[in-house]
Amino acid sequence: MKLASAYRKEMTIAFRGFYFYVEIVIALILLAVLLLAVDEYPEGREKEYAFYDASPAVVDAVFAELIEEGTLVPGEPEELTMKPASFEVVDEAAGTSARYSFDDARAVAARTMLEMDRATGRKKKTIYLLDSEDDLLRLSFSSGGVGAVIRPGDDGRLYYRYILQGYETERVSNLLYALHARSLDELGDAMDGQAVRSLGPVDRLNARESAVPLFVTFAGSLMGFFIVMAYLYLDKNEGAIKAIAVTPATVRTYLLSKTLVIMSTVLVSSSIVVIPVMGAKPDYLLFYPFLLATTFAFAALGLFVASFFDSMDDAFGTLYVIMIAFMLPAFSYLIGSFDPVWLRFFPTYPVLQVFKAVMLGKTDVPYALAVLAGFLAGGAAILLAAEARFKKTLTV
Amino acid sequence: MVSVRNLSHSYGNDGRLAVDDVSFDIEKGETFGFLGPSGAGKSTTQGVLTGLLRLQKGEVTVAGYDLRRVRKERFNKIGVSFEQANVYSKLTALENLRFYADLFDAPTRDPHELLELVGLAGRENDRAGSFSKGMKHRLTFARSMLNYPELWFLDEPTTGLDPAIAAVIKGVIKAEQAKGTTTFLTTHNMYIADELCDRVAFIVDGSIKLVDTPRNLKQRYGKKLVEVEYLRDDGSIAKETLRTVDEGDRERLAGIVRSRDIVTMHSKEATLEEIFIQITGRGLD
Numbered sequence: 270m271k272l273a274s275a276y277r278k279e280m281t282i283a284f285r286g287f288y289f290y291v292e293i294v295i296a297l298i299l300l301a302v303l304l305l306a307v308d309e310y311p312e313g314r315e316k317e318y319a320f321y322d323a324s325p326a327v328v329d330a331v332f333a334e335l336i337e338e339g340t341l342v343p344g345e346p347e348e349l350t351m352k353p354a355s356f357e358v359v360d361e362a363a364g365t366s367a368r369y370s371f372d373d374a375r376a377v378a379a380r381t382m383l384e385m386d387r388a389t390g391r392k393k394k395t396i397y398l399l400d401s402e403d404d405l406l407r408l409s410f411s412s413g414g415v416g417a418v419i420r421p422g423d424d425g426r427l428y429y430r431y432i433l434q435g436y437e438t439e440r441v442s443n444l445l446y447a448l449h450a451r452s453l454d455e456l457g458d459a460m461d462g463q464a465v466r467s468l469g470p471v472d473r474l475n476a477r478e479s480a481v482p483l484f485v486t487f488a489g490s491l492m493g494f495f496i497v498m499a500y501l502y503l504d505k506n507e508g509a510i511k512a513i514a515v516t517p518a519t520v521r522t523y524l525l526s527k528t529l530v531i532m533s534t535v536l537v538s539s540s541i542v543v544i545p546v547m548g549a550k551p552d553y554l555l556f557y558p559f560l561l562a563t564t565f566a567f568a569a570l571g572l573f574v575a576s577f578f579d580s581m582d583d584a585f586g587t588l589y590v591i592m593i594a595f596m597l598p599a600f601s602y603l604i605g606s607f608d609p610v611w612l613r614f615f616p617t618y619p620v621l622q623v624f625k626a627v628m629l630g631k632t633d634v635p636y637a638l639a640v641l642a643g644f645l646a647g648g649a650a651i652l653l654a655a656e657a658r659f660k661k662t663l664t665v
Numbered sequence: 666m667v668s669v670r671n672l673s674h675s676y677g678n679d680g681r682l683a684v685d686d687v688s689f690d691i692e693k694g695e696t697f698g699f700l701g702p703s704g705a706g707k708s709t710t711q712g713v714l715t716g717l718l719r720l721q722k723g724e725v726t727v728a729g730y731d732l733r734r735v736r737k738e739r740f741n742k743i744g745v746s747f748e749q750a751n752v753y754s755k756l757t758a759l760e761n762l763r764f765y766a767d768l769f770d771a772p773t774r775d776p777h778e779l780l781e782l783v784g785l786a787g788r789e790n791d792r793a794g795s796f797s798k799g800m801k802h803r804l805t806f807a808r809s810m811l812n813y814p815e816l817w818f819l820d821e822p823t824t825g826l827d828p829a830i831a832a833v834i835k836g837v838i839k840a841e842q843a844k845g846t847t848t849f850l851t852t853h854n855m856y857i858a859d860e861l862c863d864r865v866a867f868i869v870d871g872s873i874k875l876v877d878t879p880r881n882l883k884q885r886y887g888k889k890l891v892e893v894e895y896l897r898d899d900g901s902i903a904k905e906t907l908r909t910v911d912e913g914d915r916e917r918l919a920g921i922v923r924s925r926d927i928v929t930m931h932s933k934e935a936t937l938e939e940i941f942i943q944i945t946g947r948g949l950d
Contacts, residue, residue: 274767278756285755285792312831508751515715515745516768517737660717 271518275526279500283530286503288496292534295488296541299480303546309475310386315394316412317384318432320405322420328398331427332382344381344395351375353406356407358432361442369406377404406432407600411450438606474628481546482624483599486617489539490563491595493531498588500527504583520659523651528568547628555637556627562641563620566648573651576658616644666816666847667691667714672723674709683709685871687723693815694840696848698862700855706871707851708748708820714849715745725739728816738912741771744814748821748851750801754794758785758804761793762811769812773814779807784833799826810841817841820851835861855937864938869945879937886940890933891918895925902928 283289321328335341355370380398385391399405402418409416409432431445473586474481495665513523515574539560543551574591578584600620600626611620619640626632667690674684684706691697699707712718714727716735725732730739752761762776780789783803793801806822822838823831838861842848849881852858857878858865866876875882889909897903905921907914909932921927 271768274764278753278760278764281760282753282755448757507754508747508749509753511717511747512745512751512805513768514717515740515743516765517740517770519737546800 271522272525272529275518275522276529278492279526279530280533283500283534289534292488292492292496292538293541296484296538299484299488299644300542300545303477303480303542305476307480309477310391311391311476312391313384313386313395314395314415317396318399318405318412318414318416318419319396320399320402320407320416322402322418329422331421335382339385339387340383341382341383341396344383346378346380346498347397348376349379349397349408351377351404352411354407354410356406356410359435369403371403371407375610409434429547432571461576474625478550478628479625481543481628482621483602484542485539485560485624486563487596489560489601490567490620491592491617492538493528493535493564494499494567494571494574494595495588495592496534497527497568498575498584499581500530501572501575501656502584505580514601521656524569524572524656524659527572528565528652531559532564532569535560551628552631552632553629555632555634556624559623559627559641562644562648566616566644566651569648569652570654573655573658576655616647620644666693666695666725666728667697667849668724669710669714670724671719672710672713672725672854674718676709676720678837682871687868687871687873689866689873689876691847691849693847694842694845695863696842697792697860698851698858698865699851699868699935700853701868702853702864705868707853707868709871710868711818711820711849711851715743716740723831741769741812742815743818744809744812744816746806746809746820746822748824750798750805752801752804752808755792757790757792758796760943761804762808765808766811770796771812773811774813776811778808779810780804782810783807783835785829788818789858799830803834806837806937808889810837815847817846817848818851819848821854822850823850824852824854825856854880855941859937860866867941867945873944882940883934886935886943890935891930893918893930895920895921896928896930897925925947 321331323331330371332341332343336343351371352374353372355368356370357366359366377399380414382396384393384396386393395407399408405416405418408414413434418430418432420428420430422428427444433442473479510523514520536557543556570591574587575584578587581588595615595617598612598615598621601612601618602621622642623632626637669690670686670688672687673682677769687706687710689697699710701707701879709718713720713725713732716732728739728742730736742788752758753764758780759776762779766773766776777786777789780786783806785800785807786805788796788800788927793804796804802825809817809819819838821900826834835857838848838850842861848861849875850858852860862879864876864878865882867874877885890906891909892904892906894902895903905917907918909915922930936942
């Protein structure tokens with residue numbers, strides 16, 4: 270009864286306040302951007318430079334085969350401009366380096382091939398076919414694109430030498446080594462022999478859909494961490510907490526009503542984005558419980574952190590650091606090659622992964638339920654800790 | 666109704682006590698005034714009695730509940746009106762009272778009746794955020810009466826109110842007194858204390874200096890005075906304050922009455938404030 274009354278009061282205040290509408294407006298803006306400005310299957314802008322160290326007849330034969338396979342389609346020739354440049358190229362395999370310096374500025378006409386996505390039929394990247402290795406090095410250096418020198422061997426196989434920028438992760442280099450170290454047939458056999466348990470989905474979200482797990486994690490669950498603190502400090506400023514403290518209502522009732530109102534808000538704001546963008550694709554029976562459990566845990570954490578400070582001004586530094594730290598897993602989500610082990614200890618990491626899987630409707634249910642249970646248990650423990658602290662500090 | 670024994674409270678670890686070894690009792694139906702200047706320890710004492718501050722040292726019983734054992738149900742018998750208005754500004758006056766009424770496990774008063782009592786009838790559905798400071802104060806005051814409190818804590822109940830509204834609030838307090846409500850009144854306004862309290866305690870620097878009825882204090886410490894204004898020979902007005910217990914002053918007063926044209930003449934009792942200053946050596950502001 271008391272909790273219901275406190276929840277009703279909190280919802281009334283939320284409807285008449287600022288933060289509720291901030292969440293809703295952010296959700297509506299994101300929805301509009303996703304539906305109106307984000308292409309589901311955008312054309313790739315990636316550029317790759319290639320130099321085939323072989324006779325034109327061999328090159329034509331190679332490309333004819335790839336075009337026939339449907340992997341590549343011929344593009345329009347493009348004029349590329351090269352400026353004077355000076356750089357060093359390190360040969361990792363040989364352990365040597367060479368310095369290059371070009372003083373001239375000139376333009377070259379390059380044939381282009383477009384690598385296509387077979388599933389969507391959209392362009393993935395543009396491959397520029399150059400006439401010399403020097404041109405490849407200069408263009409790769411000036412544009413930051415990947416370059417590849419390809420040479421047919423005496424054994425009839427193609428040998429690749431990649432020009433990278435130096436900042437790529439070891440994972441990228443290893444992938445390229447693995448891709449060309451053996452024939453694709455051998456690789457396929459080796460991969461078939463591996464026992465792999467897929468925690469994440471094999472299918473991929475399209476460009477529009479892939480923004481949704483980020484939104485529900487950061488503008489949904491994690492936003493509760495911030496907004497619950499804002500609500501609490503509003504009450505403190507008005508002194509209303511003292512008035513509640515001299516009634517039979519408990520601190521737990523008060524804190525639970527706060528978390529419930531945050532969960533309700535996040536439920537609405539997340540639905541605004543998820544339902545129109547994802548349609549019937551997600552596993553909603555798992556999505557909503559998971560959304561509520563994670564929001565509950567982050568809201569409880571917000572209350573616990575708030576118990577150490579008197580005002581939003583005092584808490585802001587800590588709040589900022591925690592929010593930024595919790596957003597770090599977004600890098601791993603957006604940049605597939607960046608996935609260090611330490612990042613997996615941040616609570617938002619599994620949240621993002623589960624939301625991603627749930628959006629595809631192909632979740633590893635036991636894993637997702639284990640994460641959900643962890644957040645519920647962790648949230649409950651944090652809420653109890655917050656309650657213990659607030660019993661001492663809430664009315665001071 | 667309230668028993669306080671050797672209560673001490675400190676806000677820090679520096680050993681400085683905001684309340685230092687305070688003891689007093691309040692009988693059922695009594696209105697007990699806790700008087701002192703800002704920082705004297707009034708709010709700290711009330712904070713401990715209302716449970717807003719944790720009992721650190723001493724023995725305190727409030728409405729039959731020992732404060733060493735935390736029991737939320739005791740608040741069903743207690744009403745607290747805060748000095749600073751603390752209502753939800755985004756809720757209407759009625760919503761504020763209804764929400765707090767739901768938090769009690771005891772019968773509660775009709776919010777409409779309470780709003781009418783404090784002069785807020787007709788403003789039930791206005792948000793408290795649109796209220797003046799005085800109106801918010803009255804809403805806070807009304808809220809403290811929601812649960813028919815047996816023990817009523819009032820912190821500066823008329824401070825900041827215009828005289829007409831202050832008179833209304835005093836009237837409400839007197840009506841509750843007549844019903845037998847025990848009241849703990851914290852104030853630095855000696856006129857309010859004099860008018861409403863059965864007994865008063867003077868508190869300074871965390872210690873109670875004296876507890877007695879206003880009447881006894883005036884009898885014990887007050888001096889009867891007469892303030893007289895009369896015309897001088899040049900037509901200007903002279904003013905003198907003379908003590909009726911002093912033989913010389915009495916003769917001087919008789920002489921003025923005989924030989925001068927009197928403009929005004931008033932007998933004057935010592936106020937509680939004057940007695941407070943006399944006893945504690947401190948003012949009330």
